[in-house]
Amino acid sequence: MDALLEMKGITKRFGGLTAVDQVDLIVKKGEILGLIGPNGAGKTTFFNILTGIYRPDQGNIQFNGTDITGFKPYQIANQGIFRTFQNIRLLKDYSVLDNIKLGLFRQTKAGAWSSIFGLRRSREEEKKVAEESWALLERLGLTDLANEAAGNLSYGNQRRVEIARALVSHPEMILLDEPAAGMNSEEVESLSALVRQIRQQGTTVILIEHNVGMVVELCDRLVVLDHGVKIADGDPNQVVANPAVIEAYIGGQEVTEVVGD
Ligand SMILES: Nc1ncnc2c1ncn2[C@@H]1O[C@H](COP(=O)(O)OP(=O)(O)OP(=O)(O)O)[C@@H](O)[C@H]1O
């Protein structure tokens, strides 16, 4: 098996709360893996561990044959792992194009400002950055919005710009945290097509999503977290039919509907 990512016994505690509890995960190169689970299950925390925002209290992370446990975020980026955030993090007053260019530089120590204002870069570098960013805009169908302030875009398009910003570095692996949140069904379909295209270009994808219909349709495999524990891992259709998974979702939901007479 061609394991790109191998995580073993990953545990993260916040005080008395175990947000991620002894999770093992293997991701194969070229896979689209869906990570699902009820609110508070530990999904985003899992991404924060994988991207070096948190160091796991226990466990080990191997990526591409390198032990990356405890790596800082920029070191993780240097390994080719990029992400989007559950709460969109764009510079709202800057253009779509500038936001994407930023993706090429924020993993370096040179910093964000020099990238926006073109400091410390040669003309050739500047040209290359502009070309790469523009090519991505074309690929994502965002060229008409290139000079628009990111904050003026629809929710769905802002999420696409976030994905573009992660893609501009040609990631080995991309982590998408609820990319379909706030999208209508048409936008969700075009997002799924984009994710398939990303995989086709050789990037491995992990996707956190509450839209179960979308993940079953799109993902090669689903992993389910509940209270930080991995409760299922396998074929999407089988996973969503698994009684423990159904219970995890229903158990967390308040019953608001009253059957009256
Ligand atoms: N920095 C933190 N400090 C303390 N508790 C935290 C912190 N980050 C997350 N938690 C807690 O860890 C648990 C898991 O949170 P996490 O955000 O990972 O869940 P999630 O599965 O992404 O949920 P959602 O679907 O709502 O985004 C929650 O109980 C949350 O309150």
Ligand SMILES: [Mg+2]
């Ligand atoms: Mg989350």
